[in-house]
Amino acid sequence: MASVRKLPNGKWQAQYRPVPGGRQVTKNTTRKVDAERWLQEQLTSLTTGQWVDPSAGRITFAAFYADWADRQVWETGTRRAMDLAVRSTSFADVPLRLLRRSHLELWVADMRKPRGAARPDGLAAGTIRTRFNNVRAVLRAAVEEKRLGLDPSKGVRLPRRRRSEAAMRLPTVQEVRALLDSAEPERRVFIALCAFAGLRLGEAAALQAGDFDLAAGSVMIKRQVQRAGGDRVEIRVPKYGSERVVHMPRGLVLLVRAQIELAGRQRPGREWLFRGDSENPPHQNTVGYWWRRTRTAARCPDLRLHDLRHFFASGLIMAGCDVVTVQRALGHSSPTVTLNTYAHLWPKAEDRTRAAAANLMQAVDDEKC
DSSP states (O other), rough: OOEEEOOOTOEEEEOOSTTTOOOOEEESSHHHHHHHHHHHHHHHHHHHHHOOOOOOOSBHHHHHHHHHHSSSSOOHHHHHHHHHHHHHOTTTTTTTGOHHHHHHHHHHHHHHOOBBBBBOOOSSSHHHHHHHHHHHHHHHHHHHHTSSSTTTTHHHHHHHOOOOOHHHOOOOOOHHHHHHSSSSSSHHHHHHHHHHOOHHHHHTOOOBBGGETTTTTTTEOOEEEOSSSSOOOOEEGGGOOOOOEOOOOHHHHHHHHHHHHHHHHSTTTOBSSOOOOOOOOOOOOHHHHHHHHHHHHOOOTTOOTTHHHHHHHHHHHHHOOOOHHHHHHHOSSSSHHHHHHHHGGGOOOHHHHHHHHHHHHHHHHHHHO
C-alpha cells in the first residue's frame, strides 16, 4: 500500500510498506511533487530488486567494512591488504546511502597524485587497481546485504597499466651470472632457486631440507613465509594454493645439496634451509636486504628479485614449453594468468610459419647437396 497525503502542518507525506504487514516507511516533504517523486523511486527500486531500507544505509563505509570483514575467512595477508585499501579511501566516514560514484573517482585521482620523494609519480597503476578491487569487493557485499542499492564503483575509470612487454624487466644471462658471482654462498643458493626453479620469495624462504628429492632432482613447494610484524613470521600454503613439484637442473641440485650439508653443520636440528631471525626462516625484509647488497655488488641496481622468476619463465618458453607446462612450473592459478603475463614471449604465428618454411627450404637444399 502506497500513498501521498497532506499533513495538518501543510507538508506532504509519502508512505509505503516494502513488505506486506511490515513496517511502514514514510518521508515528509514541503512539496507534493517531491513526495511523489521519492515514492516513485522507492517503488521502482522494490520492483527491480534494488530497494534498500533507508535506515540500513546510515552505517558508514568504514563501519560496514569492520563488521563485514570480521565475518570473512581470510589469510592474514588478505586482511592486511583489505585493511590498507579501506584506510586509504577518502570516504570511510560517509554513510553508505550517501556514497556516490564521485567519491570513488576522487579517491582514484588522489592516489595518482605525487607524494613527495617517496611517491614522485603517485601510486603505480597496478597498486591502484588492486586497492580499488578490494574496496569494490566491500561495496558489492553491501549491495548483497541490502545496505546499498547500486554499486557506486561501476564505471569508474582506472589508470591503464603498462603492457606486459613494456613493464617486464628480463635479466640477461650476464646479469644472472654476475648476481651469482657476487652473492655469499647461502644467498647464491637462494638466488639460484629463484632464477632456475622460478620460486617466489616466500616460497624459497620457507624451504626445508625434507622438501627436496635430490636423487630425482625435484623440490616440493608446499608452504611460504609471510612477515607478521617485528621478528614474527607466518607459515602458510603458497600463493593461490599453488603447491607443486618443480624439477631442478643438475647444477641447481648440486648447489642445494651443498647448502643442506652446510646448514646441517652450522645449525644442527634447525628445520629451515635459510637463516632468518631467531629460529625463524627469513622474511621479506631480510631477503630484501640480501638482495639489495647482492645486486649492488653485481652492478644490477634496477633488478628486482621477482625478475628472476621472469627469467625462469622466459627460459621455459624459449625451450618450447607450452602454456600449461609453464603455468604448473610457476604455480599460477590458471593458464590465463600465464598467458596474460608472458604471451609476448611466445613465438607468434608468423614466427612459427617462417621457421617451418625455413626448415623446408633447408631440407630441399640438403637434398640437392
